[in-house]
Amino acid sequence: MTSTQLLGARTPDAAPAPPAVGRAARRKQHSSRKRSFAARYLGYVGYFVGAGLISGAVVHHPLDPDRYTRIAVYGALVFLAATVLNEFLLTRERPGLPRMLAVIGSSLLLSFGIGMLSGGLQHFDDFPARGAVLVPAGLVVSFVAYVIKDADTPWHRIFGLVGLAVLAVAALALFGLREVAASKEGAPGGGHSHGTEGEPADNHGSAPEPTGPVPTAPAQGASPTPKPSSPAPTHNDGHAH
Known part of the structure; x- marks a missing residue:
């Protein structure tokens, strides 16, 4: 091998020079990072806002079904929008249609599932019988949904040891919370009032209104009505006068 070939040969330790990055390219990368950060933040917040709307709607649904059905739909749409943003738009590997x-x-x-669990726990004192069902049901539903959603976990893990443990905890929670709810049925309500029908209004300690006739004061300038005079005692001692 000639000296020219030796000088032109690339040594194994030689690393390629990094490409030159101009000011415009750096601004573009910085702007892309800011957009990615804002998108990740919105996706993160969307999970909690959607679950919060659903939790309130699930618990309060009997009070106003039309209103809280709409709130549940809005919460589901917010949660799904956050899912699409986090799972499909911000990821490098986009799944196929069946997985999507x-x-x-x-x-x-x-x-x-998260809404049922959090709402049942938060408003258990207000709706004990409903919360006793929502908490264990939300625990089971959220676990099954998470296993299906997680790509790295096979679906048959639902019936594994963790699944059996979740089912056992849910059964114990159902039994225990029903007992607690039964003991709360005769107790007075807490401070979180929802304006249910048939609930007496609170007069905040004001004095009761009088039920009898209210005496009226005499008009100005009118003389008071004289009291009837009692008759003079009769002197009857048996002698005529």
């Missing part, structure tokens, strides 16, 4: 549908369906189920 499975993720969307399980995310919707997960949002309702």
